[in-house]
Amino acid sequence: MSEAVTGSLREDVVARLRRSGCVFAEEEADLLLAATPDGAAREELVRRRVAGEPLEHLLGWAEFGDLRVAVRPGVFVPRRRTLLLARLAETALARAERTVHTRPVTVLEMCCGVGAITARLTARSAASPRAAASPPRLIAADIDPDAVACARLNAPDALVVEGDLFAALPADLAGTIDVVVANAPYVPTAAIGSMPPEARDHEHRVALDGGDDGLDVHRRIAAEVGPWLAPGGTVIVETSVRQAPTSAALFRAAGLHTRVVRDERVEGTAVVGRTRHRSTDGAAREHAAGPTTDSARREAGRPHDGAATGAA
Numbered sequence: 001m002s003e004a005v006t007g008s009l010r011e012d013v014v015a016r017l018r019r020s021g022c023v024f025a026e027e028e029a030d031l032l033l034a035a036t037p038d039g040a041a042r043e044e045l046v047r048r049r050v051a052g053e054p055l056e057h058l059l060g061w062a063e064f065g066d067l068r069v070a071v072r073p074g075v076f077v078p079r080r081r082t083l084l085l086a087r088l089a090e091t092a093l094a095r096a097e098r099t100v101h102t103r104p105v106t107v108l109e110m111c112c113g114v115g116a117i118t119a120r121l122t123a124r125s126a127a128s129p130r131a132a133a134s135p136p137r138l139i140a141a142d143i144d145p146d147a148v149a150c151a152r153l154n155a156p157d158a159l160v161v162e163g164d165l166f167a168a169l170p171a172d173l174a175g176t177i178d179v180v181v182a183n184a185p186y187v188p189t190a191a192i193g194s195m196p197p198e199a200r201d202h203e204h205r206v207a208l209d210g211g212d213d214g215l216d217v218h219r220r221i222a223a224e225v226g227p228w229l230a231p232g233g234t235v236i237v238e239t240s241v242r243q244a245p246t247s248a249a250l251f252r253a254a255g256l257h258t259r260v261v262r263d264e265r266v267e268g269t270a271v272v273g274r275t276r277h278r279s280t281d282g283a284a285r286e287h288a289a290g291p292t293t294d295s296a297r298r299e300a301g302r303p304h305d306g307a308a309t310g311a312a
């Protein structure tokens with residue numbers, strides 16, 4: 001039943017949230033109280049939040065930069081640090097748009113979760129005259145049906161497929177993907193128990209568990225990505241500062257030129273790997289191992305783009 005939010009109701013909700021350990025109790029109270037006009041439904045949301053469910057699962061949306069993306073209970077809630085991946089994917093997409101002219105530029109968000117990066121790339125395309133004239137082909141893939149359902153809402157123009165890594169993809173994509181971006185699970189199994197309860201108890205295990213050293217899925221991506229990449233293709237994976245050297249070594253062993261990018265603004269870390277570059281005359285040549293141009297330096301997140309610094 002519709003019920004106005006009085007000052008005393010708000011104070012009561014703030015106090016309950018604060019007692020349960022919410023750091024941003026006022027902001028959360030306002031969001032929960034605004035989520036529905038139904039008094040009983042509101043009380044149920046507050047009760048579940050006090051019991052530890054993630055705010056985003058209760059609201060049905062999460063912020064990812066300046067976008068609001070749909071989430072549902074159980075799925076991984078996009079983290080701010082993953083904005084680094086989105087930025088690197090945008091840069092790699094823009095570079096591919098400058099060099100690929102005979103087919104649509106193709107970007108795959110592997111392990112897409114709710115498809116937050118693909119949603120950002122879609123928004124970017126809508127705002128770019130170049131992309132509007134020749135839109136990139138956006139594909140997103142995940143093994144979790146709940147995540148796939150959200151990704152289809154968040155990126156309605158993308159092809160969103162469900163399945164185990166590359167087995168989910170249509171075979172005719174082989175050799176055509178210019179950018180693969182993946183925030184795959186990378187938490188070591190033994191560390192899951194010490195994650196915050198909101199993640200540990202409310203996000204699907206498949207979204208978190210990266211195996212013994214956390215890098216099982218990275219290992220598989222590195223081993224399987226080659227045949228899917230177009231010449232000059234880029235692979236971008238999120239990792240942690242501690243795991244970055246091993247992640248990078250996996251992609252280097254798979255024949256990619258790799259570098260580690262760290263962005264302190266969002267506390268994100270990524271490994272960027274490049275295949276051999278195909279120049280406009282069609283000849284394959286090695287891409288320089290380190291950034292040599294302004295755009296490469298920007299991609300590497302070196303001092304050229306402000307606060308970000310290259311970690312390796």
Ligand SMILES: C[S@@+](CC[C@H](N)C(=O)[O-])C[C@H]1O[C@@H](n2cnc3c(N)ncnc32)[C@H](O)[C@@H]1O
Pocket residue numbers: 076077078079082110111112113114115116141142143144147163164165182183184185186206207208217
């Ligand atoms: C850490 S979450 C990240 C989700 C999303 N990329 C984001 O940043 O919000 C990892 C995602 O990988 C998916 N995943 C795990 N193993 C997978 C596999 N073998 N094939 C496809 N997706 C997988 C999970 O379902 C989950 O959505």
